[in-house]
Amino acid sequence: MGLFKENTKMADIIHGNYLLLPVINRFGIRLGFKDKTVKDVCLEKDIDLQFFLAIINAFNSPEYFPEAELRSFSAVYIIDYLRKSHNYFINTSLPKIERLLDEFVKSSESADLNLIRTFYTKYKTELIEHIHDEEENTFPYVLELQKAYDDINPVPEHLSEYSIESFEKEHTNVDEKLFDLKNIIIKFLDPTYAVRQCNEFLFELFNFERELRDHARIEDQILVPKVMKMEDEIKSAI
Amino acid sequence: MKLKAPYKIIIIHPILIIREGLRSIISDSFDVETIVLSDLEELDNFVEFKSKKLLFIVDEDYNHRVLEPKIESYSSKSKVEKILIRQPGSSDVGCDDNCLCCFYVDSKKERIEYLLKQYLSSNGITDDEETRNNGLTLRELEVVKLIALGKTNKEIAHQLSISIHTVISHRKNITEKLGIKSISGLTVYAILNQLIDTNSIDPESLI
Numbered sequence: 001m002g003l004f005k006e007n008t009k010m011a012d013i014i015h016g017n018y019l020l021l022p023v024i025n026r027f028g029i030r031l032g033f034k035d036k037t038v039k040d041v042c043l044e045k046d047i048d049l050q051f052f053l054a055i056i057n058a059f060n061s062p063e064y065f066p067e068a069e070l071r072s073f074s075a076v077y078i079i080d081y082l083r084k085s086h087n088y089f090i091n092t093s094l095p096k097i098e099r100l101l102d103e104f105v106k107s108s109e110s111a112d113l114n115l116i117r118t119f120y121t122k123y124k125t126e127l128i129e130h131i132h133d134e135e136e137n138t139f140p141y142v143l144e145l146q147k148a149y150d151d152i153n154p155v156p157e158h159l160s161e162y163s164i165e166s167f168e169k170e171h172t173n174v175d176e177k178l179f180d181l182k183n184i185i186i187k188f189l190d191p192t193y194a195v196r197q198c199n200e201f202l203f204e205l206f207n208f209e210r211e212l213r214d215h216a217r218i219e220d221q222i223l224v225p226k227v228m229k230m231e232d233e234i235k236s237a238i
Numbered sequence: 239m240k241l242k243a244p245y246k247i248i249i250i251h252p253i254l255i256i257r258e259g260l261r262s263i264i265s266d267s268f269d270v271e272t273i274v275l276s277d278l279e280e281l282d283n284f285v286e287f288k289s290k291k292l293l294f295i296v297d298e299d300y301n302h303r304v305l306e307p308k309i310e311s312y313s314s315k316s317k318v319e320k321i322l323i324r325q326p327g328s329s330d331v332g333c334d335d336n337c338l339c340c341f342y343v344d345s346k347k348e349r350i351e352y353l354l355k356q357y358l359s360s361n362g363i364t365d366d367e368e369t370r371n372n373g374l375t376l377r378e379l380e381v382v383k384l385i386a387l388g389k390t391n392k393e394i395a396h397q398l399s400i401s402i403h404t405v406i407s408h409r410k411n412i413t414e415k416l417g418i419k420s421i422s423g424l425t426v427y428a429i430l431n432q433l434i435d436t437n438s439i440d441p442e443s444l445i
Contacts, residue, residue, distance in 0.1 A: 111441075112430055118445045119426050173420075180423030187417065188372075188430055 003057050003064065006039040006049060013038070017060050022092075022211070026084035027052060051077045059214055070218075071226040075146040078223050079139050085215050086131050093208050094124060100201040107194035116185065123177040130174050138164070142227055149230045152237075164227040175216075178209055240269040243358040246289035247272045250281065250296045251323055256343065260295060260323075260350070267351050268358065281308050291317045293357070295341065298322040306336075319357065371431070373415045379433060381408045385421060386428035386444055 004013055010033040013020060021031075028045050042049040051073050057064050101120055105113045141162050148154060182205050185198065247270055251257040257274050264272055271289070275281060278300055294309055312318050320337040326344045339353050371379055377398075384394045391409075395402045413419050418427055422445050428434050429441045 115426050115429055115441060115445065118442050119422055122422050122445060176419040177422060180418045180420045180426075183417045184423060184426055184430070188427060190430075 004038060004053060004060065006042075006053065007037045010036050010038060010041055013056065020056055020059060022088055023056060023059050026081060026088060048073070048077055051081075055081065055218075058218070065217075065221065067221060067225070070222045071229070074150075075142050075223070075226065075230075078218070078226070079142060082215070082219060082223070083135065083139065086135065089208075089211070089215075090128065090131065093211065094127075097201070097204050097208060098124075100197070100204050104194070104197040104201040107197040108192065110190060110192065112190060113193075116181070119177075119181055119184070123174075123181060126177065127174050137162075142223065145227060145230055145234070149234060154234070163231060164224055175212070178205065178212070181205065182209070240267060241355065241358065243268060243270045244289065245270050245291045245293050245358055246287050247293045247295060248275065248281075248287075249273070250275045250278060250294065250300070252276055252297060256297075256323065260341070263347055263350055264354065268354065270358065278304060278308060286315055287312060289316060291319075293319050293321065293338075295321045295323060298324045298328065298340070321353075321357075374412065378408055378412050378415075381405065382412060382424055382428050383433045385409070386425040386434055387439075388444065 010024075010029070013024075014031070027047050029041050029047075033041060036044075038053065039049060041047070042052055050069075054066070054070050054073070058070065097120075101117060105117050142164075144156060148156070182202065185202055185205075189198070247264060249257050249260050249272065251260075254276075257276065261272055261274050264270065273284075292312055296305065296309075309318055309320060322337050322340045324340050324342050326342050328340075328342075338357050341350055341353070374382065380398060381394060384397060389397070391402050391405045395405045398405075412424070416424075416427060418424055425444050429436065429444070434441065434444070
């Protein structure tokens with residue numbers, strides 16, 4: 001398909017890869033764009049064109065990941081995007097999974113499915129805790145850091161002890177549980193389950209896992225290195 | 239090496255070659271008591287079977303209304319399962335919910351052995367402990383059980399009289415064999431596979 005450019009039609013983007021629909025929604029872009037190009041909607045919605053292209057190309061082609069370019073964007077854009085993604089996960093992805101899980105559990109009298117629901121609930125709690133931690137601690141820190149970096153000011157007192165390193169380890173633990181959940185369903189389920197409801201639930205888990213993976217890529221490979229670089233430069237400037 | 243199973247198998251089929259053929263295939267792989275009858279009425283000679291588990295392998299053409307009550311009559315004293323013997327190209331695709339599976343008259347020996355092995359061993363007896371337990375050794379099963387009960391590595395080591403290093407090594411192997419990493423995941427596994435006595439502990443509270 002090649003890379004999307006500023007004069008690519010929005011309609012062609014969705015025809016080419018419909019999975020990008022939630023991604024563009026995060027920028028406030030909705031369907032019904034007629035013949036508008038990427039440039040048109042960015043102007044209309046006041047979106048940074050280069051950043052938008054970088055994101056949708058990164059999502060569209062896994063090999064396309066121009067780290068240097070992506071890290072050059074202000075943390076403000078990156079964090080804004082990540083925040084919108086978090087909202088999407090909490091307000092759209094998880095409720096959908098729960099709805100399908102409910103139908104799955106209702107579809108059979110097996111007590112095993114209640115176990116799966118309890119396990120999912122535990123996973124969800126951890127995930128939301130992790131997201132809140134990012135929103136309440138990591139993101140504000142990064143934004144302050146960016147401001148200090150831009151203004152060539154020293155980092156505010158209360159944040160000088162914080163560093164981005166502790167952030168990275170969290171992801172893997174939460175991922176584990178989601179993988180375990182899928183694996184238990186795939187390998188250890190009793191064959192008397194209801195096929196349609198189970199498949200719908202499992203499909204949604206796979207879908208969610210993919211979305212989380214793409215999200216983590218932005219956090220781990222763009223945000224964290226960018227922040228570490230800023231931290232280094234600020235420290236060495238002192 | 240024949241597998242033992244605490245089952246009694248009762249084959250009922252009007253065609254000699256089929257019923258004796260099945261008997262032969264079964265006795266090649268299993269050390270299990272097999273009774274061979276040529277029609278349903280002969281079943282009346284058996285008021286009860288002493289075995290706790292009965293597996294009927296019967297011709298699909300037997301009239302359900304005659305067959306079912308006869309088989310059901312044993313289910314008060316024993317656990318009763320049924321396998322149908324069908325003609326190839328039978329109109330119903332697959333089996334109904336009432337039977338474990340179907341053998342076809344043109345089934346390969348491999349398939350019949352495979353299915354019997356699955357059913358005869360899924361009910362608790364196989365000389366191959368590891369197949370039943372997804373490749374886990376008895377020791378590893380003990381570790382999974384303790385993990386599910388919320389024990390720390392130190393507590394597990396103490397309870398099993400092994401070193402913490404050994405516990406960690408077991409956990410690594412368990413994760414690799416099952417594909418489950420998290421403690422909650424292992425707990426779900428333990429409950430699903432009845433490693434925990436769910437009568438004395440509420441499973442939900444463990445996860």
